[in-house]
Structures are given as structure tokens and as C-alpha cells.
Amino acid sequence: MPDINWYPGHMAKTRRMLEEQLRAVDAVVELCDARAPMATRNPDLDALCRNKSRFLALNKSDLADDAATKKWVERFREEGTPAVRFQAVGGGGRKEMFALIEKAARPAVERMKARGAMKTARVMVVGIPNVGKSTFINRLRGSGIAKAGDRPGVTRSSQWVKIGPYLELLDTPGMLWPKLADQSQARTLAFIGSVKDEVLDTEGLACDLLETLARLLPEALRARYKLPDDMGGMSGPELLEAACKGRGWLLSGGRFDTDRAAALVLDEFRAGKIGRVTLETP
Ligand SMILES: Nc1nc2c(ncn2[C@@H]2O[C@H](COP(=O)(O)OP(=O)(O)OP(=O)(O)O)[C@@H](O)[C@H]2O)c(=O)[nH]1
Ligand SMILES: [Mg+2]
Known part of the structure; x- marks a missing residue:
């Protein structure tokens, strides 16, 4: 990304x-x-x-x-x-x-x-x-x-x-700093909505978020997107496609609507709909 x-x-x-x-x-x-x-x-x-x-x-x-x-x-x-x-x-x-x-x-x-x-x-x-x-x-x-x-x-x-x-x-207006040196932290900022979506690759970001939540909040994630039991070893893109299947986000011809899925996963996470979670441990 x-x-x-x-x-x-x-x-x-x-x-x-x-x-x-x-x-x-x-x-x-x-x-x-x-x-x-x-x-x-x-x-x-x-x-x-x-x-x-x-x-x-x-x-x-x-x-x-x-x-x-x-x-x-x-x-x-x-x-x-x-x-x-x-x-x-x-x-x-x-x-x-x-x-x-x-x-x-x-x-x-x-x-x-x-x-x-x-x-x-x-x-x-x-x-x-x-x-x-x-x-x-x-x-x-x-x-x-x-x-x-x-x-x-x-x-x-x-x-x-x-x-x-x-x-x-x-x-005061929200203020970031000129260079986000730690890109793992930058992704966290993007997950929670502190970076403007227009400058982000939302699909890549949603895949990363799904991988993160599969680790931190597996049960809630599985329930929300009707993911398979063996989701543990799945990659971000596989999780996104599984969510499309689970929630019926499909295009004509049965192709996965990953654009829509990415936007919805990010929105739902930011609104707390997937579940309560802390992304960083002290
Ligand atoms: N769930 C929840 N949402 C909150 C809380 N505080 C703020 N929000 C929501 O967070 C969003 C951002 O709130 P703002 O007050 O505009 O944030 P801000 O820090 O002033 O943002 P900028 O002006 O863009 O820097 C809004 O949708 C709020 O409703 C909270 O304690 N819990
Ligand atoms: Mg404000």
C-alpha cells in the first residue's frame, strides 16, 4: 500500500x-x-x-x-x-x-x-x-x-x-504532523478516520483492518460479516471477499463488490458497529 x-x-x-x-x-x-x-x-x-x-x-x-x-x-x-x-x-x-x-x-x-x-x-x-x-x-x-x-x-x-x-x-482544527514516519501507526489513524479517505487506498486499508480485527475481535467480526469458521488463516483480500459473500455485496454476474464492501467495513468499524476494541496495548 x-x-x-x-x-x-x-x-x-x-x-x-x-x-x-x-x-x-x-x-x-x-x-x-x-x-x-x-x-x-x-x-x-x-x-x-x-x-x-x-x-x-x-x-x-x-x-x-x-x-x-x-x-x-x-x-x-x-x-x-x-x-x-x-x-x-x-x-x-x-x-x-x-x-x-x-x-x-x-x-x-x-x-x-x-x-x-x-x-x-x-x-x-x-x-x-x-x-x-x-x-x-x-x-x-x-x-x-x-x-x-x-x-x-x-x-x-x-x-x-x-x-x-x-x-x-x-x-482548534485537528492537526497531524508533516510526515507520518511510522506507517503502522498511520494505518491506525486511517482506520479510525483521522486521515481524509480521499488520500487513502480504501480497499487496501479495509483489507488491513479486516486482518487486524480477525486477530483482535474474531467472534464479533465473524458474526457481523458471516465469515467462515476457518477465517483465522485468511489474508485481508480473502476476508474482504468472504465479507462480500456473507453480506451479499455482489455486482451483476455475481462478482464481489469489493469497493462497496471496503467503504462499508470502514464505516461500520468507525461507528463502533463491529464491536468495542482497542488497537494498541499499553
Ligand atoms: N462514539 C463516540 N463518538 C464520538 C465521541 N466524541 C465525538 N464523537 C464523534 O466523532 C466525530 C468527530 O467529532 P468532531 O467533534 O467533529 O471531531 P473534531 O476533533 O472536532 O474533528 P476536526 O474538527 O475535524 O479536527 C463526530 O461524528 C462525533 O459525533 C464519543 O465520545 N463517542
Ligand atoms: Mg472540530
């Missing part, structure tokens, strides 16, 4: 904007995807945010394996990164999230208080495309003010959102 890379102009622009805006913010919330908490963290953020109070939210935890998320949170905390699991769609934890944000911004707010001023805490929300930054902000605000969508690159410019009398969050 050709190398996966996606670094359009708006991401380079976002990087410059982040550098400028960071001076004006009191804390940073980084969102990653709980299904791949390593691959979905932008390594550039460490350097960019090094002087800022920051914590990590493992979002979309409803799509990941709970035990694995727990382990990941522990691992990050051991390494000195405050981390929490979160679910911006259909989950609770709003109050706890406010408490965390308040704690992260507290030093700056206290400094202003000492000077007799009541400060509005300004917190930047960052992360790679499609991890749920805009949805997270809407969830905390309690209404849909930031545009969100089930594809990467929805937010194109940063936007301050007032959450309460003393809290504002900055929604």
Missing part, C-alpha cells in the same frame, strides 16, 4: 496559530482516541505545550475496550501525564471534566486573584483530526455551537466558545 501522509495547508497554518494563541491560554486539554491512545497523539504537541498546564482525555471510550482504557490511563499517569477517560457522545463525566479543567487553570486564575481581578480561564482544546474536540466543547457547553462531523477536517479555524461566566474553550 502507498505511504499514508496528510498534511494540508490548514494544518501548517493551525500549527502557527497554536504557537501564537498558546501565550494567551491558561491550560491545554489534549484529546486522543481511546482506541489508539499512542497513535492519536501528535508528537509535536509536547514541544509546543511544554510550558503549559496540560491533561489528556481519552475520548470515544465507548468504542474502546474498557479494561484497556483503564490500563492506558494508569500508564499515562505513571509517566506523569494527567489522563482521564471520556465519552463526549452519550456519556457522563461532565462535572469531573469541569473540575479537571478548573484545576489545570487554577494557578493562572489564582495569580490574577492575588492582584484583585476575577479572571476568565482560557483553555485550548487540541488533538488530531476527528478525535471529538468540537463535540467535547459542545458537550461541556450543553449545546451544539461548534460544528462537528463524522469525518476529519471539519473545523478549519479556531474559535473561542464561552462555557460559563469564567470559562472559555478554544476549539
